[in-house]
Amino acid sequence: MNAQSDLTWLPAAGVQLRKAGVRFDAIRVDGEEGRDVADRLARMTGGDPGPIVETATGRRGVYFLVPVGSTSHRAWPDGVTRFVAGPGHVSYIPVPAINGQTWPLSWRYRPTAPDRLVHALLLCTALGSQQ
Incomplete structure (x- = not known):
C-alpha cells in the first residue's frame, strides 16, 4: 500500500499541524515512558x-493518534495530555510526512x-500496565 497517497491527512513533505477533532484526536505521553x-x-x-x-526535542513527546471523541469518559493517568477540540477550545497535533525531512518529528509506528x-x-x- 502507498500510505502517502491513501492517507490524505498526511503532509506531502515536512511537518504540518492537524486540528484535533477533525480526523483524529491525540494522547501525548512524554519521554521514555511514551516510547x-x-x-x-x-x-x-x-x-x-x-x-x-x-519528537526528538523538548519533552520528547509521543503522540498516539486516536479516534475523535475516544479520549473522553476515561480515567487517564497523570502525565497524559489530551489533544481534543471542544467549545472554546482547539488543539493542534503535529504530523510528519512519511518520507523526507521531518526532524524533530518521526513516525515510531507509521x-x-x-x-x-x-x-x-x-x-x-497499556498506560495502566506500566511497571
Missing part, C-alpha cells in the same frame, strides 16, 4: 498499534490504513 507505552501497545496488537508520532488509528481503550490499558 515504552508505544512499544507495549505494538506488542499487544501484533506490531500494528496504529499511527504514533514521536499509519497503515486510512481508518486505522490507535485504539483508545488499548492505549489506556
Whole structure:
C-alpha cells in the first residue's frame, strides 16, 4: 500500500499541524515512558498499534493518534495530555510526512490504513500496565 497517497491527512513533505477533532484526536505521553507505552501497545496488537508520532526535542513527546471523541469518559493517568477540540477550545497535533525531512518529528509506528488509528481503550490499558 502507498500510505502517502491513501492517507490524505498526511503532509506531502515536512511537518504540518492537524486540528484535533477533525480526523483524529491525540494522547501525548512524554519521554521514555511514551516510547515504552508505544512499544507495549505494538506488542499487544501484533506490531500494528496504529499511527504514533514521536519528537526528538523538548519533552520528547509521543503522540498516539486516536479516534475523535475516544479520549473522553476515561480515567487517564497523570502525565497524559489530551489533544481534543471542544467549545472554546482547539488543539493542534503535529504530523510528519512519511518520507523526507521531518526532524524533530518521526513516525515510531507509521499509519497503515486510512481508518486505522490507535485504539483508545488499548492505549489506556497499556498506560495502566506500566511497571
